[in-house]
Amino acid sequence: MPAEWESLDLSSIDLLPKSYLTIRHPRMRRVLRIQATICAAAREHLSSLGFVELLPPIIGPVTDPGIRGAKQATVDFYGREYKVMSSAILYKQMAIAALGKVYFLSPNIRLEPPDSAKTGRHLVEFVQLDVEQANASYFDAMELAEGIIAHVVKRVLEEHEEDLKELGRELKEPRRPFKKITHKEAVDTLREHGFEASYQAEIPWEGEKLLSELFEDPFFIHDYPKEARGFYDLEDPERPGVLRDFDMLYPEGYGEGASGAEREHRAERVIARMKATGENPANYGWYIELLKAGVPPSAGFGIGVERLTRYICGLKTVWEARPYPKVAGVYSP
């Protein structure tokens, strides 16, 4: 290893075009080994609970539209347009109809806005641990997500004491149960800290960071307003305008780590929600047909693997938690 490497700052965006070299950096090698343990531990936990791992789709006629200002990538499919998965959520609903408890490690592409390169938490290519369970509530889903995080951290602590020490990370087993606050409580807290968040919208990145700095363990924000999320999060029948959904945030300023929900699976409601959010149901051919054929109610979530790795390893940026990282606007391997 070249001597000057010792002082390299791997969080520098200027190094991304040289990722074919920085992947060999001792810090990077430690992170990648820990990441392998993270994936193995998540699989171990889900498999012990009877979840079936499926191979993820990469392309398809439609993908998740609810991607906060990012653009979808497309490929030419014999003269027709296919989308590259921005999230495989619609395919999870297809799969639970067959198998009940499923997950995949799903590669996603989102052409995030150029600004996102500055957040240190947005990649253009990333992987979600994408989990779905039939006949489950969003509280079941939160418990499952918490169980995965706890098991993964335990395994990493068991197997990577030296790596964590060398990375300068003091990782603790998170205290359980993780705290749960509603979206309204989250907005109240932000306003108390002088941050003007809206009760009717998604919490902006900077707000999530601020909230996350107030906590020492991962925590949940649940019950987002209808305006904040896509057509597949279920609106609470008892509380119109409130969704049965959640985010999991990491503490220490790391911000959002997962999003999940109970699903709206009734075709006519999904069509109405699509229209209300400016989506054309005609573009969702197979998905609407699937819902009309009938799928069980379900709940699930997606945990970003690179963001989880960033939190566990205590890294400044998410691109230090990924081999060959792609970041908005940066042309790199």
Ligand code: AMP
């Ligand atoms: P979303 O459906 O947008 O909530 O994405 C689910 C999870 O995937 C998030 O909670 C993140 O952990 C991860 N994720 C989403 N977008 C990105 C991105 N651009 N870069 C890295 N991870 C992401």
Ligand code: MG
């Ligand atoms: Mg999210």
